Amino acid sequence: MHKRTLIAVALLAVLAVAPEGRCGDKMPLAVVNFDRVMLECERTQLAMKELKRQESDFSAVITRRLDRVREMESAFDAARKEAQEQGLAEDVRKSRLEKAERLLVAVKEAEQDIRKYRDGEGKRIMGEAAGMRNMVGEEIREIVNTMAAEKGLKLILNSSGGDKSAVLYCESADDLTDEVIRRMNSGGVVREKKGSGK
DSSP states (O other), rough: OHHHHHHHHHHHHHHHHOOTTTTTSSEEEEEEEEEHHHHHHHHHHHHHHHHHHHHHHHHHHHHHHHHHHHHHHHHHHHHHHHHTTTTTOOHHHHHHHHHHHHHHHHHHHHHHHHHHHHHHHHHHHHHHHHHHHHHHHHHHHHHHHHHHHHHHHHEEEOOOSSSSEEEEOOOOOOHHHHHHHHHHHHTSSSOTTTOOOO
């Protein structure tokens, strides 16, 4: 199990058996499977369909460009072989070598263009995907917050167990930091030092 899933399960277990709170009520809580909402949301499905179309177009462009590079490499190999033929006049050999060199430069430029396109377009598509996930995630959180208010919930946990936060919503809680510091400074918990003999 993921660490956050274990934390969420432990928190649920503690809350389930915890003594009643100050108001005499147990803490109202709920869970939402964030990953499932993300996958089944129509907006996400439409956006993913568009991203897949863009990825398909991207792959098709790369394939066409790679095919063109292979053709250019074949032309280069043929020109190089022609330049190495026996019995050619020096000026003909030189002309064929220059043609082969131009083809080789064109191959290298085409390969560099493919790398630039792959890097730029790939990053753009990944950025769009991340932006879409963030946008839909924020919308999910807004809906969760609204539902928490409507249902009087104090805590909503993410039950998907993914890398997302285990807590999707938490009503403002009592901050015990000052009290913990006060107790620590007043010797609230004193432990014997090892080897002190006491």
